[in-house]
Amino acid sequence: MSKYLLQRIGYMVITLFIIATATFFLMKLLPGSPFNQLASKLSDEQMAILLSRYGLDQPVPIQYFNYIVGLIQGDLGVSFQFNNQDVTKLIMNRLAPSAYLGGQAMIIGTILGIVLGMVAAIRNNTWIDYTSNVVAVIGISIPSFVFAGLLQYYIAVKWDLLPVAFWEGFEYTILPTISLMIFPLAICARFMRTEMMEVLGSDYIELARAKGMTKSTIMLKHAMRNALVPVITVLGPMTVSLMTGTLVIEQIFAIPGLGEQFVRSISVNDYPMIMGTTLLFSVLFIVVILIVDIMYGLIDPRIRITGGKD
Amino acid sequence: MRKANWLLLVLVVVLSMFLAACSGGDDTTEEDTGTDTQQGSEGDSTNEEGNDGKVLRVVSTSEIPSLDPAQATDSVSIQYTDSLYEGLYRLKTGGEIVSGIANEDETVISEDGLTYTFKLREDAKWSNGEPVTANDFVYAWRRAITPETASVYGEYLMSGAIKNATEIYAGELEPTELGVTAEDDYTLKVELVKPVPYFESFVAFPTFLPLNQAFVEEQGENFAIELDNLLFNGPFVLTEWDNAAGWKLERNDQYWDKDNVDLDGINVKVVKETGTAVSLYEKGEIDRVGLSGEFVDQKKTSPDYYSLSEATVFWLKFNQGSSTKGEYMQNENFRRAIAQGFDKEAFINIVYGNDSIPADYFVPSDFVQNPETGEDFRAKYGNIISYDLETAQSAWEKAKQELGFEEVSLVFLSGDSDVGKAITEFFKSELEKNLEGLTIELQNVPWSEQLEIMDAQEYELAFSGWGPDYKDAISFIDLWETGGANNDIGYSNDEYDALVKSVKNELALKPVERFEAMQEAEKIMLDEAGIGPVMQRKTSVLSKNYVTGMEQLNPFGPSYSYKYVGIEK
Amino acid sequence: MPTNNKQLPKELFEPIELSAEKGEELTRPELSYWKDAWIRLRKNKGAIIGLVFLFLIAVMALIGPLMNDYSIEETNYDASNIPPRIKGLEWLGFDGIQKWRVQGTTEDDAITRGLTGMEIGEEYLISSKVVEEPNKDNDNYYTVELEFDVYGARGLEDKYYWFGTDSMGRDLWTRTWNGTRISLLIGIVAAAIDMLIGVLYGGISGYYGGRVDNYMQRVIEILTGIPNLVIVILMIVVLKPGLIAIILALTITGWTGMARIVRSQILKLKNQEFVLAARTLGASDKRILMKHLIPNVTGMIIINTMFTIPSAIFFEAFLSFIGLGLQPPIASLGTLINDAFKSYRIYPYMLVYPAIIISFLMIGFNILADGIRDALDPKMKR
Numbered sequence A: 001m002s003k004y005l006l007q008r009i010g011y012m013v014i015t016l017f018i019i020a021t022a023t024f025f026l027m028k029l030l031p032g033s034p035f036n037q038l039a040s041k042l043s044d045e046q047m048a049i050l051l052s053r054y055g056l057d058q059p060v061p062i063q064y065f066n067y068i069v070g071l072i073q074g075d076l077g078v079s080f081q082f083n084n085q086d087v088t089k090l091i092m093n094r095l096a097p098s099a100y101l102g103g104q105a106m107i108i109g110t111i112l113g114i115v116l117g118m119v120a121a122i123r124n125n126t127w128i129d130y131t132s133n134v135v136a137v138i139g140i141s142i143p144s145f146v147f148a149g150l151l152q153y154y155i156a157v158k159w160d161l162l163p164v165a166f167w168e169g170f171e172y173t174i175l176p177t178i179s180l181m182i183f184p185l186a187i188c189a190r191f192m193r194t195e196m197m198e199v200l201g202s203d204y205i206e207l208a209r210a211k212g213m214t215k216s217t218i219m220l221k222h223a224m225r226n227a228l229v230p231v232i233t234v235l236g237p238m239t240v241s242l243m244t245g246t247l248v249i250e251q252i253f254a255i256p257g258l259g260e261q262f263v264r265s266i267s268v269n270d271y272p273m274i275m276g277t278t279l280l281f282s283v284l285f286i287v288v289i290l291i292v293d294i295m296y297g298l299i300d301p302r303i304r305i306t307g308g309k310d
Numbered sequence B: 001m002r003k004a005n006w007l008l009l010v011l012v013v014v015l016s017m018f019l020a021a022c023s024g025g026d027d028t029t030e031e032d033t034g035t036d037t038q039q040g041s042e043g044d045s046t047n048e049e050g051n052d053g054k055v056l057r058v059v060s061t062s063e064i065p066s067l068d069p070a071q072a073t074d075s076v077s078i079q080y081t082d083s084l085y086e087g088l089y090r091l092k093t094g095g096e097i098v099s100g101i102a103n104e105d106e107t108v109i110s111e112d113g114l115t116y117t118f119k120l121r122e123d124a125k126w127s128n129g130e131p132v133t134a135n136d137f138v139y140a141w142r143r144a145i146t147p148e149t150a151s152v153y154g155e156y157l158m159s160g161a162i163k164n165a166t167e168i169y170a171g172e173l174e175p176t177e178l179g180v181t182a183e184d185d186y187t188l189k190v191e192l193v194k195p196v197p198y199f200e201s202f203v204a205f206p207t208f209l210p211l212n213q214a215f216v217e218e219q220g221e222n223f224a225i226e227l228d229n230l231l232f233n234g235p236f237v238l239t240e241w242d243n244a245a246g247w248k249l250e251r252n253d254q255y256w257d258k259d260n261v262d263l264d265g266i267n268v269k270v271v272k273e274t275g276t277a278v279s280l281y282e283k284g285e286i287d288r289v290g291l292s293g294e295f296v297d298q299k300k301t302s303p304d305y306y307s308l309s310e311a312t313v314f315w316l317k318f319n320q321g322s323s324t325k326g327e328y329m330q331n332e333n334f335r336r337a338i339a340q341g342f343d344k345e346a347f348i349n350i351v352y353g354n355d356s357i358p359a360d361y362f363v364p365s366d367f368v369q370n371p372e373t374g375e376d377f378r379a380k381y382g383n384i385i386s387y388d389l390e391t392a393q394s395a396w397e398k399a400k401q402e403l404g405f406e407e408v409s410l411v412f413l414s415g416d417s418d419v420g421k422a423i424t425e426f427f428k429s430e431l432e433k434n435l436e437g438l439t440i441e442l443q444n445v446p447w448s449e450q451l452e453i454m455d456a457q458e459y460e461l462a463f464s465g466w467g468p469d470y471k472d473a474i475s476f477i478d479l480w481e482t483g484g485a486n487n488d489i490g491y492s493n494d495e496y497d498a499l500v501k502s503v504k505n506e507l508a509l510k511p512v513e514r515f516e517a518m519q520e521a522e523k524i525m526l527d528e529a530g531i532g533p534v535m536q537r538k539t540s541v542l543s544k545n546y547v548t549g550m551e552q553l554n555p556f557g558p559s560y561s562y563k564y565v566g567i568e569k
Numbered sequence C: 001m002p003t004n005n006k007q008l009p010k011e012l013f014e015p016i017e018l019s020a021e022k023g024e025e026l027t028r029p030e031l032s033y034w035k036d037a038w039i040r041l042r043k044n045k046g047a048i049i050g051l052v053f054l055f056l057i058a059v060m061a062l063i064g065p066l067m068n069d070y071s072i073e074e075t076n077y078d079a080s081n082i083p084p085r086i087k088g089l090e091w092l093g094f095d096g097i098q099k100w101r102v103q104g105t106t107e108d109d110a111i112t113r114g115l116t117g118m119e120i121g122e123e124y125l126i127s128s129k130v131v132e133e134p135n136k137d138n139d140n141y142y143t144v145e146l147e148f149d150v151y152g153a154r155g156l157e158d159k160y161y162w163f164g165t166d167s168m169g170r171d172l173w174t175r176t177w178n179g180t181r182i183s184l185l186i187g188i189v190a191a192a193i194d195m196l197i198g199v200l201y202g203g204i205s206g207y208y209g210g211r212v213d214n215y216m217q218r219v220i221e222i223l224t225g226i227p228n229l230v231i232v233i234l235m236i237v238v239l240k241p242g243l244i245a246i247i248l249a250l251t252i253t254g255w256t257g258m259a260r261i262v263r264s265q266i267l268k269l270k271n272q273e274f275v276l277a278a279r280t281l282g283a284s285d286k287r288i289l290m291k292h293l294i295p296n297v298t299g300m301i302i303i304n305t306m307f308t309i310p311s312a313i314f315f316e317a318f319l320s321f322i323g324l325g326l327q328p329p330i331a332s333l334g335t336l337i338n339d340a341f342k343s344y345r346i347y348p349y350m351l352v353y354p355a356i357i358i359s360f361l362m363i364g365f366n367i368l369a370d371g372i373r374d375a376l377d378p379k380m381k382r
Helices: A002-028 A036-041 A044-053 A060-072 A087-122 A127-141 A144-158 A170-200 A203-210 A215-245 A247-252 A258-267 A271-299 B002-050 B075-084 B134-145 B152-158 B165-169 B213-222 B274-282 B293-299 B332-339 B344-352 B389-403 B418-434 B447-455 B474-480 B494-504 B511-527 C002-006 C033-043 C045-066 C107-118 C172-208 C210-225 C228-238 C243-269 C273-280 C285-321 C333-341 C348-376
Strands: B055-060 B089-091 B097-099 B115-119 B180-184 B187-191 B236-242 B246-251 B265-270 B288-291 B305-318 B408-415 B438-445 B461-466 B531-543 C097-104 C125-132 C142-149
Touching: A002 A060, A002 A271, A002 C210, A044 B152, A087 A127, A087 A170, A087 A215, A087 A247, A087 A258, A087 A271, A127 A170, A127 C348, A144 A170, A144 A247, A144 B274, A144 C285, A144 C333, A170 A215, A170 A247, A170 C285, A203 A215, A215 A271, A215 C243, A247 A258, A247 B274, A258 A271, A271 C210, B055 B288, B075 B236, B075 B246, B134 B152, B134 B165, B134 B180, B134 B187, B134 B213, B152 B165, B236 B265, B274 B288, B274 B293, B288 B293, B293 B344, B293 B418, B293 B531, B305 B332, B332 B389, B332 B531, B344 B418, B344 B531, B389 B418, B408 B418, B408 B447, B418 B438, B418 B461, B438 B447, B447 B461, B461 B474, B474 B494, B474 B511, B494 B511, B511 B531, C033 C045, C033 C348, C045 C172, C045 C348, C097 C107, C107 C125, C107 C142, C172 C210, C172 C243, C172 C285, C172 C333, C172 C348, C210 C243, C228 C243, C243 C285, C273 C285, C285 C333, C285 C348, C333 C348
Parallel strands: B055 B265, B408 B438, B408 B461
Antiparallel strands: B089 B097, B115 B187, B180 B187, B236 B246, B246 B265, B288 B531, B305 B461, B305 B531, C097 C142, C125 C142
16 A cells, blocks of 8 residues: 555656646747737847846756756746746745635535435435536536626625625635535536436345345445545546636636636746646646545445556 | 555545645635734724725736836836835826926036936935935936846836946946936936936836835845835835735825825725726725726716826837738838728727727827927827728729739737727728728737737737837837837838937937927828827726826826825715 | 246257357347437437427527628627617517616716717607615715617617627627537537547546556646646647637547546446456457447446536636637637626626527536436446
């Protein structure tokens, strides 16, 4: 087991290295340059000075080498758009709201989704099932910016129940969380329902029933455990995409988060910020995948993570 | 298998504890910032209730990229460096240049226009209590032109204006050789290479703000990065700066003219979505909001709606140096057909929805006046090249004959924002409708890419604009000089060049002739349809009726002069 | 019966040939997999309704733009922002009347502001009523709701825009159906590519396991580790901005989700008895994978694909939200919704129709997906 874990961590480092490399070179293909905005006011010498100040006048392989060396030392460089400010610090300042919001939406959305999906499967073709379907359809058929905008207008502006925007306390998180969780909720509910229906029809559930187990034991110990496997698969990538995809929500609710910053960094060619944010997302993602893989083993005893075909 | 399971379980527990610890950390920082800001907003609400707090509540569409005056290049940085620092002069509402640290009436300009001697007031202080002296200006200006500082405006404005600036920037001279000296603590002498009639605008610009040498050097690389690394001498001081969320300004108690500052403070929040800002305004949480596109439509009937003139002009660029369509663009009739072949009024209605002014010129109106008569620049040749379908179509036919084509396709370059897309859509449909045989292909790219493409002259037709950095028509006129740094349309005209040259040199001390020469130059350029002027933009805002002093935009420098803004409730 | 058994003569039995094919021989009348599925799908009312929805929308997407004389790019500045009007359906609300809320210091002031601001002659004002009296919260302004006849005021008495027009005066009926076509195209093509790559990749990775699986999973991790947006922006730059760039950008990382799901299902299934049985009977890896494992995962694949279609459609809308969507004048449902959303408070009709169509598309895909899953899933045969 520990060998497995060490191996995985080794792979993680390699993966990160490849991502860093790939992003670095992809980024160099981005059109424009960080100082274009000022181009009309920059003389050629001035441009040269700026480029050399950030080491951008060197050949790309050398820039790459310098970057990787910095990375190994834990130095992500300084931002171009925010004069001289440390990228690590800028990212950390913005991580908290995004992570909090993403986490809250994910946890509430998933739990509600799983419960809804389960109930819908057990009470197949009743009003609960239909309600669950409707929620799932709404969740995936209204674009998040429309949903968030409508919530903001009706609940905050018209009925004055909650704040319009900003990030200043718990009540400020409610509307963004609802807008954000509708998608994971919908996905989880649907996957859970599908899986539960399959599992409930399988032989071992019949067996458990025949053995006279109580309904709740069957549901929780046998059915749910098996039905959760595919749900977990989608959860991993979804967690990260939630954190990064909060972009729209962050913009609409004026939340000082990462997603919004990331897009801006791309549009102004702030290379160190792009790299830093990309790497952060990647680390998050890889860790989540590792956890998901480990959870498979826990939930579904038929999967042995060390296993495979001989 | 059991054993493996147990190990897994332990691992997951450990991992989740680790993650919980991390998120726990997040939580606490979250609460910390939460309470901080909450206290702040409670403070505001008591202010409102007490009705004695005159705090202006506004939103900013971006963070402050830099509060280092030498690095301020964007509108937000310029706006807040202006509010937090004070230079020799500053701008009053509407752009009038007034005394700052230097008294305007005591400034002595030599006969040849080459030496300026500014008299500084002796009661100006930094927020740490130290006096603001002439040495602070000398230090800051030298710092701005030092190549290592890499100040964009330092080089742009000083080179070719202040003595030795060009040489210092090229590394040939030491920064201490810059033509600026402190005769004593309160007298600053500036030597220029040639007369610069608009030098007064410069010293009201952020790049020319003073800096406290001891403080800046003590901070080193950290200068202006956070609240603690800043020192102010302006009407306001910064009291909170969480860049991603917003910042707060309070009136500076050390400021020499604090009695004339009406606002107790300014509360700025970062809101990038116009819809959200409008909602905040409707709920009464902010006092003022800038409107764009659709929201102008929604709000233009409101009693709170205002439309403010800008000195920014937009035009179509015909790239005569284009490798693909240069031959067409060099034909005057071809350019004229396009320049006069679209309805400017309709353009403004469709794309901006407000009352921006259709422009038949490229030097804006209400920007500069004849030094003698006080007449506006536009009074002489008002509308030089206006929308005229008949002229356009007959020019188009002539161009077809001269160039021998029946059909032509042009690539139209513009931004990829909603506005950028609306612009290209308008021109595609309008020009294709009016000029038979013309096909427009759209190229919508991000702003920075658009600049790169234009800079490399790799476009055919582009939509672009210009806003001045100082109060003088030459800011616009020298754009089209042959070989000029910003002449990316390949325009070249000897007569025009001669006029620009004389304006920059021998006419410098003859303000009236200089002014008239620039009027002629503009006419020459537009008579050839060198560009196709589109409009002079206006900004639409919603503003609570108790806000005063924000009725006009400054034509250059900071958009508003917060020193002169007030709240009358 | 049991007694009779013993009396059966030996000649009635004959030894069977042992072979892989015979092991799989069907004893029931042979119905192809898909034919069988179709028979069962037909019995599912919901699925048929979904199919009809989708069919109708698809048909409208094809013929809708041809039903009137407007084109998707034809602008008419005199007819911008006009509400819907349909001949004969005026009583249903398709009457071309625009409602507008105006504030003013007095009731008359508000009405004047409204009329001048909108450039509407007084004779076209149908009604006005005060909806909010002055109070402290609204800065002591009257809010008045005006209703006026836009078609009359703009001199368009003889025109009928069935879904109204947008800010450039383009007919929204034409644009909406054309946009539906584009959205369907993006969604279906992206989902099909995702499915193809994802199923093969996930299937191979899960089935072979071990080192192969390990390497293949690392590739997925790297691909998904790079945030989508970077890739999307690059694709849009490298290729010319437009449909192909968006579809490619969507699929370049999109298939990994499908691959992961298929892999996890295969991992679950491959140790089960029927796989062992097939292997014992000498089936090749390819056969086991294609004939035994993947059909068992069909349900999950279809559900996932049905989610890919809307998420592809939305990702495209999201791209337009951040300014990287389709290039004008081409529109999709996503860009139409995005454009309309900014002014939904005054021109709700611009948002309503594309939103309704997109919802019907989603509902259609979903109930149809459920139906197909039930029909295809071998485990559901009872």
